[in-house]
Each structure stands twice: as structure tokens, then as C-alpha cells.
Amino acid sequence: MKLLTIIFITMFAFMTAGLAFADERKNQLASEYLELSKTKETFETTIETYVDQLSLKNPGADREKMREFFNAYMGWDVLREPMIKIVANSFTEEELIGINTFFKSRFGKVLAEKSPALSAAISELIGSNLNKAMGAMQQ
Numbered sequence: 001m002k003l004l005t006i007i008f009i010t011m012f013a014f015m016t017a018g019l020a021f022a023d024e025r026k027n028q029l030a031s032e033y034l035e036l037s038k039t040k041e042t043f044e045t046t047i048e049t050y051v052d053q054l055s056l057k058n059p060g061a062d063r064e065k066m067r068e069f070f071n072a073y074m075g076w077d078v079l080r081e082p083m084i085k086i087v088a089n090s091f092t093e094e095e096l097i098g099i100n101t102f103f104k105s106r107f108g109k110v111l112a113e114k115s116p117a118l119s120a121a122i123s124e125l126i127g128s129n130l131n132k133a134m135g136a137m138q139q
Contacts, residue, residue, distance in 0.1 A: 023088070025093060026088040026091075026093050026096065027084055027085075027088050029088070029093060029096035029097060029100060030083075030084045030085075030087035030088040030091075030096060031084050032096075032100050033087055033096060033099055033100055033103065034080070034083060034084065034087065036100055036103035036104065036108070036112060037103055037111075037112050037115065038112045038113070038115055038116060039076075039083065040076045040080075041115075041116045042115050042116045042119045043074070043075065043076045043079070044076065044116070045116035045117065045119060045120045046116075046119055046120060046123050047067065047070040047071060047074065047075065048067075048120070049120045049123045049124055049127075050066075050070055050123070050127075051063055051066045051067050051070065053124065053127045054066055
């Protein structure tokens with residue numbers, strides 16, 4: 001009976017170690033995806049767009065304090081680890097390998113290079129439309 005218990009405990013230990021390794025592999029692939037897709041740069045560009053938009057409305061506002069505020073809540077250093085978990089939980093290992101392969105391709109690199117500016121333009125459009133909506137609500 002003791003031998004059976006030892007075998008069971010050993011098998012359980014190897015299974016959990018295997019799962020931890022699989023999770024670590026997916027986390028590495030997710031981190032690679034975020035790097036290849038230039039997510040950090042997209043976050044930085046988006047924050048800078050918000051700072052620019054708010055500065056236009058409040059010309060005397062301290063841009064650096066606004067930047068610090070946004071970075072404290074939605075900056076790369078704050079969101080990197082949760083983003084890795086979200087990406088790792090959203091895709092299989094096989095999918096992450098394929099996605100990363102795409103981002104290493106010529107067209108994937110083009111998409112990654114243009115993503116920050118594209119996100120900034122979309123954020124600006126949303127901000128502009130939000131301002132219009134807020135103005136219409138006040139009438």
C-alpha cells in the first residue's frame with residue numbers, strides 16, 4: 001500500500017510539474033507575442049494621444065503629471081504581467097506559435113510597425129466622437 005501511495009504521489013508531482021512547464025511555455029510565447037506585436041509601443045502611443053487630447057482642452061495642464069497618471073493605471077509596467085496571462089489564457093500553445101511566426105514574417109512586421117500609429121488614430125477618432133456625444137448630451 002505504501003508503494004502505491006509513493007507511486008501516486010510521484011505521478012502527481014510529475015503531472016503538476018508538467019503543467020507548470022506548459023504554463024511557463026505559454027507565458028513565454030505570450031510575452032514574445034506582446035513584444036513582436038509592439039504592444040508596449042502601442043500603449044505608449046495611446047497614452048501620449050490621451051495626453052495630447054487632454055492638453056488641447058486644458059492648455060495649462062501639466063503634461064508630465066497626466067503622463068504619470070495614465071502610466072500609473074494603464075502603462076506597460078502595470079499591465080505587462082496581466083496582459084501575458086490574458087494572452088496565454090486566450091490562445092493555445094500552437095496558436096501562439098503560429099501568431100508569433102506571423103509577426104516574424106514580412107507582413108507581420110509591417111502590421112506591428114504600423115499598429116501604434118493605427119491605435120493612436122483610432123483612439124483619436126473615438127475621443128473626438130466621444131466629445132461630440134458629450135456635447136450632444138449637454139444640449
